[in-house]
Amino acid sequence: MLTQWLVADHQSPDKFLRDIAFTLISAGRDTLSSTLSLLLWLVATHPDVEGKILGEIERVMAGTSRFLICKDDLNELVYLHAAIYETLRLYPPLPFEHRCATEADVLPSGHKVHKGMRMLFSMYSMGRMEETWGKDCMDFKPERWISDEGNIIHVPSQKFMTFLTGPRTCLGKAMSFMLLKFMVSSILWNYKFEMVEGHVVKPTPSMVLSMKDGLKMRVSKRNL
Numbered sequence: 001m002l003t004q005w006l007v008a009d010h011q012s013p014d015k016f017l018r019d020i021a022f023t024l025i026s027a028g029r030d031t032l033s034s035t036l037s038l039l040l041w042l043v044a045t046h047p048d049v050e051g052k053i054l055g056e057i058e059r060v061m062a063g064t065s066r067f068l069i070c071k072d073d074l075n076e077l078v079y080l081h082a083a084i085y086e087t088l089r090l091y092p093p094l095p096f097e098h099r100c101a102t103e104a105d106v107l108p109s110g111h112k113v114h115k116g117m118r119m120l121f122s123m124y125s126m127g128r129m130e131e132t133w134g135k136d137c138m139d140f141k142p143e144r145w146i147s148d149e150g151n152i153i154h155v156p157s158q159k160f161m162t163f164l165t166g167p168r169t170c171l172g173k174a175m176s177f178m179l180l181k182f183m184v185s186s187i188l189w190n191y192k193f194e195m196v197e198g199h200v201v202k203p204t205p206s207m208v209l210s211m212k213d214g215l216k217m218r219v220s221k222r223n224l
């Protein structure tokens with residue numbers, strides 16, 4: 001696809017490549033760092049989840065002397081995959097979005113939309129709605145993403161809106177899961193993260209979800 005665009009854009013392939021690289025870096029940098037911080041916080045405050053993630057990595061690493069997960073192992077990390085989904089449900093890095101109607105329309109709810117009307121929607125709230133996610137919607141529970149057969153349950157993008165839905169959905173979803181699984185498994189396998197006593201994490205809605213007073217954690221090396 002890149003080559004096709006490059007061929008079509010005879011005038012300035014360098015500028016085109018620069019813009020593509022900038023888009024990918026800017027779209028991926030803050031979203032991934034927000035997810036990583038929130039996941040480390042959730043894991044540190046849910047020792048049962050930490051234990052299950054470590055147990056899964058241990059099974060994958062059994063019989064090897066490696067200290068890092070490799071690409072072929074990623075599909076085996078189902079529980080970690082579910083923990084990332086669950087983090088992104090409760091704490092979408094882009095907590096709200098807007099769209100502008102190009103034509104007048106009527107929403108499935110019956111609400112009328114005028115041409116040019118700007119609509120703001122909150123992925124943060126949609127990930128916490130009881131009628132969508134059930135009574136335990138506020139709990140951090142990776143298990144809700146795993147089927148009885150032990151596979152990740154497919155949830156339609158209209159329900160799980162963190163990467164948005166429709167033609168302008170995030171192009172980096174698969175890459176995000178791959179990178180996050182690499183990072184989180186390698187970090188957690190080698191280091192233990194504990195909250196600094198008294199530090200309260202306050203997720204703050206801005207363009208990218210952040211933490212008001214940062215994330216203060218104590219990091220120690222694990223004895224493998």
Ligand code: HEM
Pocket residue numbers: 023024025027028029031032035092093094097162163164167168169170171172173175176
């Ligand atoms: C957890 C990580 C990520 C989340 C939650 C996320 C979420 C989103 C959302 C909500 C949009 C739609 C924005 C809009 O239309 O206003 C978007 C668009 C986009 N994302 Fe991501 N993103 C993530 C990571 C990445 C990564 C790692 C890349 C690339 C390396 C990437 C590339 C893009 C691109 C190129 C678009 C624009 C798509 C288009 O407009 O057609 N994203 N992302």
